[in-house]
Amino acid sequence: MFRHTFVTAALIAVAAAASAHSYRAGSLTIQHPWSRETAPGQAVGGGFMTIVNRGGADDRLLSGTSPVAAEVQIHTMSMDGGVMRMRQVTDGIAVPAKGTLALKPGGYHIMFMGLKRPLKRGERIPVTLRFQRAGAVTLQVAVQPVTSTGPEEGGHAGH
């Protein structure tokens, strides 16, 4: 039984890793959205992705929602004299024309606040992001091992 579950989980993980996933909204392409598995009681999780703007006009990531979290916030992280500081970004983040916005460890990310359940390795969780120009886009965020430092499908598996 346990073994069967494990094999299924492994197959799902392989399938998830094999199918690179990206989403389009207007002139934006959102690549490899991923998150880290969470422990019971952890209650928050970070989300990371690369947003490419092929259009000639600046866009702006304004907000997000997800059925797995009470709230999705946009955060930034900075290191200041060895001290990590995380802050909510309330006025959105620019996705420059012909440019890229990277949400990644050590910088901007989305935060799932008040997770209704732990995020399990191998699953995908729906998130709807709202952009100033491109509007709303729903994407599936791949939940990766907590040890990940980047998207597994991007060939930078974190283990």
Place this chain on the structure above:
Amino acid sequence: MPDTSPLPEPSRLARIRAMLWLAVGVALVLAMAAMLIRAQSQDTPSGNHAEWFGGPFTLSAPDGRTVTERTLAGKPYAIFFGFTRCPDVCPTSLSRMARLRSQLGADGMKFEIVFVSVDPGHDSAADVGRYVALFGTPIIGLTGTEAQLAQIKKGFGVYSAKSPLPGGDYTIDHTATIYLMTATGRFAGTIAYDEPDATALQKLRRLVA
């Protein structure tokens, strides 16, 4: 009436000025000496700095046991402070320690990885235990009361402070440095958040040598 003398005469003013300059000079020399002493103690962790660094502390393990600096003695350890709801720097640092440990091969298990939650308002010791269990390598998860955490933070010179988030929740700003301690509880150096793996590995090799 000795105290009603008028304005000091010029020679007295000059003397006062000279004394003030002397005071400034002495202060400068003292400040430079203090900086030198500090720089030296940072260069050589075996100095006095290493004696008191970390200090006595008392924390709780997920199984309810009390863990102190004496409990941890006998094996070197790498200690890091954070909280389980930390989305980024904590998992990044703990995964990195897990990765470096595996790169050290057999030496990897010659030191402990210790994670201390500085968020007693949210993290029970059991929560910290469930969190560190995600990383696939033995990590000692600890936390304590506000007073116990204040003590260990002071011992390691760790800064942490709640920062409110809109909606009533909060996040925690905290020092992201990893501190290395010898088997006898002496300070052996640090690994900075943005330090390359190569130098971090060297430091860990030295720690377990």
